[in-house]
Amino acid sequence: xxxxxxxxxxxxxxxxxxxxxxxxxxxxxxxxxxxxxxxxxxxxxxxxxxxxxxxxxxxxxxxxxxxxxxxxxxxxxxxxxxxxxxxxxxxxxxxxxxxxxxxxxxxxxxxxxxxxxxxxxxxxxxxxxxxx
Amino acid sequence: xxxxxxxxxxxxxxxxxxxxxxxxxxxxxxxxxxxxxxxxxxxxxxxxxxxxxxxxxxxxxxxxxxxxxxxxxxxxxxxxxxxxxxxxxxxxxxxxxxxxxxxxxxxxxxxxxxxxxxxxxxxxxxxxxxxxxxxxxxxxxxxxxxxxxxxxxxxxxxxxxxxxxxxxxxxxxxxxxxxxxxxxxxxxxxxxxxxxxxxxxxxxxxxxxxxxxxxxxxxxxxxxxxxxxxxxxxxxxxxxxxxxxxxxxxxxxxxxxxxxxxxxxxxxxxxxxxxxxxxxxxxxxxxxxxxxxxxxxxxxxxxxxxxxxxxxxxxxxxxxxxxxxxxxxxxxxxxxxxxxxxxxxxxxxxxxxxxxxxxxxxxxxxxxxxxxxxxxxxxxxxxxxx
Ligand SMILES: [Zn+2]
Numbered sequence: 001x002x003x004x005x006x007x008x009x010x011x012x013x014x015x016x017x018x019x020x021x022x023x024x025x026x027x028x029x030x031x032x033x034x035x036x037x038x039x040x041x042x043x044x045x046x047x048x049x050x051x052x053x054x055x056x057x058x059x060x061x062x063x064x065x066x067x068x069x070x071x072x073x074x075x076x077x078x079x080x081x082x083x084x085x086x087x088x089x090x091x092x093x094x095x096x097x098x099x100x101x102x103x104x105x106x107x108x109x110x111x112x113x114x115x116x117x118x119x120x121x122x123x124x125x126x127x128x129x130x131x132x
Numbered sequence: 133x134x135x136x137x138x139x140x141x142x143x144x145x146x147x148x149x150x151x152x153x154x155x156x157x158x159x160x161x162x163x164x165x166x167x168x169x170x171x172x173x174x175x176x177x178x179x180x181x182x183x184x185x186x187x188x189x190x191x192x193x194x195x196x197x198x199x200x201x202x203x204x205x206x207x208x209x210x211x212x213x214x215x216x217x218x219x220x221x222x223x224x225x226x227x228x229x230x231x232x233x234x235x236x237x238x239x240x241x242x243x244x245x246x247x248x249x250x251x252x253x254x255x256x257x258x259x260x261x262x263x264x265x266x267x268x269x270x271x272x273x274x275x276x277x278x279x280x281x282x283x284x285x286x287x288x289x290x291x292x293x294x295x296x297x298x299x300x301x302x303x304x305x306x307x308x309x310x311x312x313x314x315x316x317x318x319x320x321x322x323x324x325x326x327x328x329x330x331x332x333x334x335x336x337x338x339x340x341x342x343x344x345x346x347x348x349x350x351x352x353x354x355x356x357x358x359x360x361x362x363x364x365x366x367x368x369x370x371x372x373x374x375x376x377x378x379x380x381x382x383x384x385x386x387x388x389x390x391x392x393x394x395x396x397x398x399x400x401x402x403x404x405x406x407x408x409x410x411x412x413x414x415x416x417x418x419x420x421x422x423x424x425x426x427x428x429x430x431x432x433x434x435x436x437x438x439x440x441x442x443x444x445x446x447x448x449x450x451x452x453x454x455x456x457x458x459x460x461x462x463x464x465x466x467x468x469x470x471x472x473x474x475x476x477x478x479x480x481x482x483x484x485x486x487x488x489x490x491x492x493x494x495x496x497x498x499x500x501x502x503x504x505x506x507x508x509x510x511x512x513x514x515x516x517x518x
Binding site for chain 1: 273
């Protein structure tokens with residue numbers, strides 16, 4: 001997509017999402033990855049970083065199965081998790097099945113991999129799938 | 133036991149609830165005005181004495197609309213700290229310091245809401261700025277707010293420490309047992325652990341019975357110097373210490389889902405007061421959800437990290453238990469007007485004065501009110517003594 005999505009700091013993340021790539025800023029000085037995007041490294045304060053494609057592998061840190069309707073187009077039950085990426089940062093994410101659809105559950109500690117959920121008016125949303 | 137740091141000894145000299153439950157015959161401003169007048173009357177004062185306003189969530193620009201409504205047209209200290217339910221214990225912290233330093237003499241703290249009558253709750257977490265970080269990285273996932281956030285904390289605590297749904301239910305059952313002793317409580321029907329565990333699941337592991345009420349209500353609290361409190365019509369209570377902190381906004385940014393900002397707010401408050409958890413006779417924890425209490429018990433030092441599930445078992449928080457907590461019935465069964473913190477202060481003061489009726493804790497000398505805001509994001513703790 002040509003139109004940028006996100007804000008001045010996050011736009012590269014969403015540009016990556018549009019290509020199905022999970023991009024995080026990696027600090028050029030200390031190597032720490034960070035999420036959500038910020039203008040400098042919270043570990044060492046260095047401004048310099050490189051948007052880096054990460055593995056998309058992670059582990060479920062916590063999760064909840066939602067049994068009430070929250071959003072249009074997202075029928076309960078479905079599971080929302082906080083996933084700790086192999087590179088360190090945590091992300092909130094929906095758990096999807098092999099078909100890409102929400103609904104399956106997961107357990108804390110499960111290994112998961114990033115997947116992409118298409119959206120109409122925005123870049124694909126990063127979600128996670130239990131590793132088979 | 134020490135006085136408050138620095139300056140003069142500071143007291144709470146008056147408290148009052150607003151109309152509670154479903155309020156059709158008042159507005160938020162009129163509810164608060166009536167409660168303010170009543171709390172000031174307890175303190176032997178009127179609105180003409182108020183020179184500090186500590187108010188939020190009562191219209192735009194923090195304190196200004198309430199001040200105008202009350203005719204408090206030239207106060208000299210204003211605070212509308214926006215940290216949700218934790219604002220009110222933080223207001224006591226700030227008022228204590230302001231009064232101790234002589235920057236104001238009579239601080240009026242409070243809030244009123246008609247969230248039930250207005251049907252103002254929205255489980256999607258309300259509208260957010262479409263460019264906000266939450267709108268980009270959190271709300272598209274359908275995490276119900278606030279319950280889904282607290283549910284993840286409960287799930288993590290269960291995973292790390294073996295905490296059970298029955299133990300969470302014990303907290304709801306204790307609150308209900310207290311509510312049955314409070315004529316003003318919204319929910320007074322008996323509640324057992326089994327009944328709690330058969331209530332509707334909303335966001336695992338949290339059920340309906342783990343959630344606070346949605347009611348209209350509010351409270352007013354008057355903080356002043358010990359000297360001014362001598363004119364009070366009822367015994368005033370000393371503010372021994374206070375503290376506040378915060379941890380996170382987005383759930384993925386909570387450093388440890390089993391540790392809250394209460395660890396810092398309580399350390400600060402207890403340190404200032406020169407007490408430990410074992411000195412506390414009656415506890416008013418913020419019971420927005422059962423798990424909010426569970427985590428606070430550990431973070432405030434009533435038990436070690438991971439042990440709160442066992443700690444709450446056997447009715448320890450309930451009437452007759454070793455740690456009377458949520459003695460009004462709390463947000464779970466008495467009243468939750470969206471921001472519970474002011475009502476926690478009212479109940480703490482009434483327990484210390486010995487005017488809590490059937491739910492009175494015998495010989496209560498030290499009470500703690502612990503506020504929590506947001507998604508277990510903010511915390512503030514106040515230590516009071518008779
Ligand atoms: Zn760095």
